[in-house]
Amino acid sequence: MRLSVADGGVQFIVEDTGIGIPATEAERIFDEFVQLNEYYDGTGIGLTVARSLSRRLGGDIQLDTTYTDGARFVMTLPIPA
Numbered sequence: 168m169r170l171s172v173a174d175g176g177v178q179f180i181v182e183d184t185g186i187g188i189p190a191t192e193a194e195r196i197f198d199e200f201v202q203l204n205e206y207y208d209g210t211g212i213g214l215t216v217a218r219s220l221s222r223r224l225g226g227d228i229q230l231d232t233t234y235t236d237g238a239r240f241v242m243t244l245p246i247p248a
Contacts, residue, residue: 168180168181176226176243176245177243177244178241178243179241180240180241182234182237183237184237185237185238186237187234187236187237188238190232193232197214198215199211200212214228217242221242224244224245225244226244227242228240228241228243229241
């Protein structure tokens, strides 16, 4: 995980070296109970919860579709004044 400050907000950047996520699925993966590969464990709600919490705090989380060595998620939260 990396942390950076940019444009009045804090960015948390998380990367993995897994199979990656196609850019065409970049929004769908945040839907409840979505799993792109049935061979992996999990219920498919983790990203939904993460996005919900981010948005309640005034930010957002997105998949970086330019990353090609797995998956990269960027959560941006505002810095309170």
